[in-house]
Amino acid sequence: SAKIKRWANSFMDKITCEVCNGSRLNKQAEYFKVNNKTIHDLSTMDIVDLKNWFKNINTKLDNRKKIIGSEIIKEINKRLDFLLDVGLNYLSLNRPVKSLSGGESQRIRLATQIGSQLVGVLYILDEPSIGLHQKDNSKLIESLKKLRDLGNTIIVVEHDKEIMEKSDHIIDIGPNAGKNGGDIIFSGSYEKILKSSTVTSNFLNNKEKINIPKQRRKSDVKLILNGCNGNNLKNINVEFPLGLMIAITGVSGSGKSTLINETLYPILNNHFFNGVKEPLLYNSIDGLENIDKVIEINQSPIGRTPRSNPATYTGVYSDIRSLFCMTQESLIRGYKPGRFSFNVVGGRCETCLGAGLRKIEMNFLPDVYINCDECQGKRFNRDTLTVRYKGKSISDVLSMTINESCDFFEKFPKIYRKLKTLKDVGLGYITLGQQSTTLSGGEAQRIKLASELSKKDTGKTLFILDEPTTGLHFKDIKVLLEMLNKLVNKGNTVIVIEHNMDVIKTADHIIELGPDAGKFGGNIIFNGTPEKLLKIKKSYTAEYLKKELT
Template sequence: MIEYEENIEVQGARVHNLKNIDVTIPREKLVVITGLSGSGKSSLAFDTIYAEGQRRYIETFSAYARQFLGGLERPDVDKIDGLSPVIAIEQKTTSKSPRSTVGTITEIYDFLRLLFARAGLAYSYKTGEKMVSYSDEQIKQLIIADYDGKKINILAPVIRSRKGHYRELFQQIGKQGYVKVRVDGEIVDIIKGMKVDRYKTHDIEIVIDRLKVHDTEDINKRLSESINTAMYSGDDVLMVLEDGGSEARYFSRDLMCPTTGISYPVPEPNTFSFNSPKGMCPDCSGLGHIYEVNENKIFPDRKKSIKSGGIAPLGDYKKSWAFRQIETIAKRYGFKMTDPIEKISEEAMNVLLQGGHESFEVDSKSLGVKRSYKIDYEGIAHFIKNQFEEAGSASLKRWAKSYMDKVACPTCEGSRLRKESLNFKIDDKNIAELAHLDISELADFFEGLNQRLDGNQQIIAEEIIKEIKTRIRFLLDVGLDYLSLDRSSKSLSGGEAQRIRLATQIGSQLVGVLYILDEPSIGLHQRDNNRLISSLEALRDIGNSVIVVEHDRDMIERADHVIDIGPKAGRHGGEIISEGAPEALKNFSTLTADYITGDQEIPVPEKRRKGNGKKIKLSGCTGNNLKDITVEFLLGQMIGVTGVSGSGKSTLINETLYPIMNAHYFNGVKKPMPYKKIKGLEHIDKVIDINQSPIGRTPRSNPATYTGVFGEIRALFAKTPEAAIRGYKPGRFSFNVKGGRCETCRGGGVRVIEMNFLPDVYVECETCNGKRFNRETLEIRYKGKSIADVLEMTINEAVNFFEPIPKIYRKLKTIQDVGLGYISLGQQSTTLSGGEAQRVKLATELSKLNTGNTFYILDEPTTGLHFEDIRVLMEVLNRLVDKGNTVLIIEHNMDVIKMMDYIIDIGYEGGRGGGMVVAKGTPEKVAKDKKSYTAQYLRKELSSVGKASDQLAEAGDQ
């Protein structure tokens, strides 16, 4: 057995803002790394420890293999000892393939496929009867028992309900020595069979043998040979027809319906895979949805005429082949190009959409003769569909997709599987029905399932069921009981995806591994936090080391060892300011310690806002798990939408409310989830959604380019006297455009030196010394600073520098206000932490001029934020509401929830057990609710702030 050192020793870490730090991390412990957002937590955990572990693993590969993987640069650290194999469970590593689901990621679906292939019972999709299959010996014994003393025909079916003349088939049958066939229920000579009508549907069977059945040795032998021959010709199916009878009886080696004779191939795991041709629905290729052309998107305004642009894909009238064809259709169906589309006949509209091919004549009034015309028109809908399916260009596909809707596949009804696969059942449920159950419901289904199966099924299924139940238990332990196995991985939040990977890792039962996790508590309600922490402790207890980058109070308090990085963020961080057991935190005077011990706290506001008296009322919401709920959003307040994970918060806000508002104010095209009506949209003038999708993460993206302030700065430099004399335009000051940038490094500031089998080396560009611009551009100065000097400024420095320029100052001040004053204007987006990136996005939206009548939607803005960062963020959001705007926040963090003016709590549970409004009102009113899970934790939070909550009790009762 390998003997590891007791600790992981990191010496001289200098990655990003780390200040040449040394740190000792105990092995086989739960270690939390905490600190302000941007202080250097991820730099230590991921960019130093994980990066070195990954590099060492790849170094073990041959030089040949490494050339395909690409090299990994060694992190800027002197030495790391005691490092074991490293697995990083991050938030952004889940597959975004439409074929990836919760079931495939966790491998539970793989075990389900095995279970159905080995123990599933097949039923006919035509009659619902249980399918049967026989061996050749069983078939022989059944024939002898059921037809003893009777004359029978043994038939091999070769054609089933298909049109054609089949001359070649009949000739081939004749050459094999057969003289009789059964065509459409009648036994005839092959010569007569050749005269069948090619345009009618036929059933054709070869008459393999005609005999009288007796239980004798000769008949037994003859039957065996005939059965074998019939199975060969009939593709493992044969029919027995009694002389004078009309109904034949089917027998098959495969699974077969005893009444209709339809057969299924012997099931295998791939029979139930929507990623295999053997199991996938043939119409949607296993995706569960198809794209259909939406007529209303082609004719968005039916009051318009064709000439004035009524057909959206074609635009305004111009001389083109398409419009000439439409003019011909207009002549044929008697409408004008200037007529409103709503006046055009249904028949003509059908030709416009689906196409038509015909010739016709029209009297020419001026010439007094008939003129001939020809319609040869593909149809707009057909053209769009063909472009979507066959176009080689991605932009053409996107264009076609904009006129289509994504709808559930009508063949498989969204189940992704072919009909044969859906007719295998275990305990009366098919595999798609099981995949659609919540994990908690699936756990209930498998509880005692083995006892409900018959004897043979029990023996086969026992071990498979045990594996499935174990994996389901891991998902329940990390608080994902509301998900279903058929849930697409694309729809998962970062926290959900990370917890699924955590559950999968716990299931793998590896020992001696170093796991590094990035804020696994994101998106998790306080109720489920204990289960998550217990899962991490279980991972530790079987012999692994667990490092968690986290701000959650409960996680910090239950850790074995806490490392606090700071004291501030960015250039002012990167130092170890405290480390040791959680109880030792009180010995240090740090921001983290002050918040954990209660010396510092985010205060409850002295009064709750009453709002402006106006509201938006959304009625009849039934998307996903919502139970036909009606919700009122009181304007001019800070609104919190709370509830356990999976209760329906995102469905209500991100999938229903926001798409409705976006379509109303900005003509957004995303279709909202089902609802009945909405009132009050006239009370606000725009909606801004600040979600969790990341900002551009290329080395050329930075806070200045993302927020748009760099454009203003470049324009300012172009207006300087020297730039005007030289004729420089704003583009001259872009490092992405030829002319002003350094062409040696193409504006990157560094050059990449390829080392063949070794990792690429990045060196500072020797021409521009990392400044990105050429000498002529750098000669232009504003207040003594070049454009490169400006990019190196911190936001705090830039705010002072650009104070006289309102356009630039306003944007920079907003970035400073969300707590990012320490980052530099030109800092690469790839070096920003998750919390920093999201706040840059928030600052971008907040820097836009607000009218005091805007509806802001934020989805968990506390992602990646320390207690102090949350305090700063809430100050900014409160200022927005004080100006008359409405801010709606979907959140689990109690420090944020207690500051709301109005709370809408969704629950009670996640998944099917959620989708209802549990409680609503001020935090004080919601805290009194006996059934709400949020209320339980809110009560503790409000009571901990002493007199403040007592003063607000009366307000809560009103």
């Protein structure tokens, strides 16, 4: 378990090897140098520095070495160019794979494919723009075009407007989500989709849009973080005005996650909840008395097994079980809430232990789940299913969509409030009992957000969201922003790490890190309102934000 691992780790210490000083090479290998650099020295350089080193290496070699190394150097330069083209100039070659984000891993694989120079291949990319600043997005599009021009076909699952603009063909699926979707509602060029009337085209041709707030909220109460030195941060002091929606932006690799996820969040989590994660280097923090808790709402799954679902996560299932206990049939039989739980012996189907599914282990292949033969996927035994409320069994209720259940439980405020919040965040199409393993990252995040919105809060909570628009359509982003603004209107603070211009333009306050990535980033280049950011010449975000605000 995670607890045991943490306990064991408290007795361990990671120290750099005294013999090789972290290079992982023996002494003999260290003797081989090119222009006074070992292979370890080169692997620790940022890719942009490594590219410059290889570009100038020919001037440092004699004629014999030039002949020997010409083909190798040419190939290395070509591969480094591919990595630079997909916006990974800030990475080093010795960076551990587990420390890479999903977007970074995907772009490394993309660079490998461009380098392979294959022809006649069908490539499928799922949201390659994740974690990319608009500046890097343009580079990514050029890389995809190169891959296409070699004679390949590229299918991109994407919500990014710029990628749609530059694509040769667009297929729009809908019209809505869940069981109300699944149809091809448009297939054609970008010019043609602008003339159609789908939800996507309405946002592309500005018939529908995310509006800029008429007035931005202001605050004099601040949380001040001093002397941040983690990773590439340059001993920065940051002021977070509380009670606002704050967008943290900057190019990929500029230090946003280091500042918020690795420094600020662990500090606050340790202070309020005795967390165990050590924050990265910092000197001091002031203004903690102005907030009472911190909540991170990320896109990790709400549960790792098919047993967890939106009803159990939000706590509404406990209220529904209590309601079923009050039916006449339950009172006669003496049923308690546990009878309607699929995790407790008594009411559940004992063949599948309340899972509704049976797991078939396929040895070297992924496990396969099939419907239970006994209960036909209903999770409960026959006696439990005979208890009905308004003609519906507990299994029927779990099969309802959020929209249907809102109407069904309208007369029960405690249940209705939680379900209405799920509906408000745009999840009316999912079912109450939908397995958490089948929910997307965006859906999981909105369930967490709904769970927080349905609670009574103090108005002094700090919410942290890392790229909440990942996997979201323009319409979903509009709904998400409405929900975040509800939290801020109650007095809470929302910090959003984001590249999406729709989020940045609606924020009350922007903190931009940069100016570039890796060692060229880590500085605060701007801290203020979106309108003031437009005047900052060294900001890459300002260039793209100007198009949105004017």
